Amino acid sequence: MGYRHRREDMLAAAVDVARAEGLSSLSFGRVARQVGTNDRTVVYYFPTKADLIGAVLLTLGEELQALLAEAFGEQPIPPDDLVKRAWPALARPDSQPIFALFFEIIGLAAVGATPYDVLAPAMLEQWLAWLEPRLAVDDPVERRAHALAVLARIDGLLLLRTIAGSEAAQEAARVSGLTDR
Amino acid sequence: MGYRHRREDMLAAAVDVARAEGLSSLSFGRVARQVGTNDRTVVYYFPTKADLIGAVLLTLGEELQALLAEAFGEQPIPPDDLVKRAWPALARPDSQPIFALFFEIIGLAAVGATPYDVLAPAMLEQWLAWLEPRLAVDDPVERRAHALAVLARIDGLLLLRTIAGSEAAQEAARVSGLTDR
Known part of the structure; x- marks a missing residue:
């Protein structure tokens, strides 16, 4: 989990996914793939899906x-x-x-x-x-x-x-x- | 497919399901169970999900x-x-x-x-x-x-x-x- 995967990067990726595909497509896995990391890194910054959304x-x-x-x-x-x-x-x-x-x-x-x-x-x-x-x-x-x-x-x-x-x-x-x- | 499973009965069942559980719960199977028939009978009256909804x-x-x-x-x-x-x-x-x-x-x-x-x-x-x-x-x-x-x-x-x-x-x-x- 380097500096490239900070909260802001995850959030920006989540916003991109939501804009392009709707909130129903927004998942930890989808954000992780977008940033090029794993689910756990996303969950570290956004513990629940409600936090992310x-x-x-x-x-x-x-x-x-x-x-x-x-x-x-x-x-x-x-x-x-x-x-x-x-x-x-x-x-x-x-x-x-x-x-x-x-x-x-x-x-x-x-x-x-x-x-x-x-x-x-x-x-x-x-x-x-x-x-x-x-x-x-x-x-x-x-x-x-x-x-x-x-x-x-x-x-x-x-x-x-x-x-x-x-x-x-x-x-x-x-x-x-x-x-x- | 007797007289008890007419279109009106299916529609009434579908309206009940939608009211109680939302449209995302509305499926051929859910309506069939509600009326006590099988999926194919529902599909006979409502060929697509768009027809049903x-x-x-x-x-x-x-x-x-x-x-x-x-x-x-x-x-x-x-x-x-x-x-x-x-x-x-x-x-x-x-x-x-x-x-x-x-x-x-x-x-x-x-x-x-x-x-x-x-x-x-x-x-x-x-x-x-x-x-x-x-x-x-x-x-x-x-x-x-x-x-x-x-x-x-x-x-x-x-x-x-x-x-x-x-x-x-x-x-x-x-x-x-x-x-x-």
Whole structure:
């Protein structure tokens, strides 16, 4: 287990596998082969499959959040403006593989599959914690409710894009007042 | 293959299995055991797994649509009113198992798993065809765009409920103007 097989290398390999083949293909063996090591080395860094998948989700989430932070700017903004700024950033075709994985997790969690039934709510909480301070809503209870509503609006459009394609999602976004054309 | 093993019996058994264990547990053998027959009898009525799953989805969809038709009334209504009437009908706890299956399919379709990659868009088209004539929007292009937006709004809230629970979804619905309290 040399310096070439550090945690970051394993995580990068796991992210690659997940993007290319979905989370159902993500296993210790698959990551080990990708890095050119053995299963035990992967397990040393990620003791359970939930650790491995959780780390992949966190990495992909941070990638999206970096993209969004740029679109949102420095100051908290009203919920409607936030959704309007988020949509064009998220609607970029290159972010679709990330959402495909998010929907895979949500689908698995929906029918109670472990560890997704725990990972999906944790992923949502992480998004809420990230969103709330970016919303210009004074009351904390209302702020959380608006953060939930923002996620519901965006996830609904992304779900539509995943199933019906980009054009259908853009049409829905347009009549929802999120885009001009 | 007597009268006791008709198509309806198989379909009812398949719906039961899907509700109780998710679509990933749905197989010819599982349905055959449930009805007390053999695989070949099931295959006679549902030649492929896509036929079987497609029929289950259609049955569950029709169940939801019957519920919604009652909430919508006879006349076409504006998109916002339609979402407001749909939400309390869909937010009933007993409809959650159906949505869990819908999200399972969407998750599988998102990562390109067959036959879900074909079934999910077909399911969406069936919902659009059902919704469009219920929307009081004159222009057909706008009507379709609004039908897409209605599905995105409702699916976003249902997704939230699936992951974060009923209370979180109700909070999001409240600040989105869908409920009074």
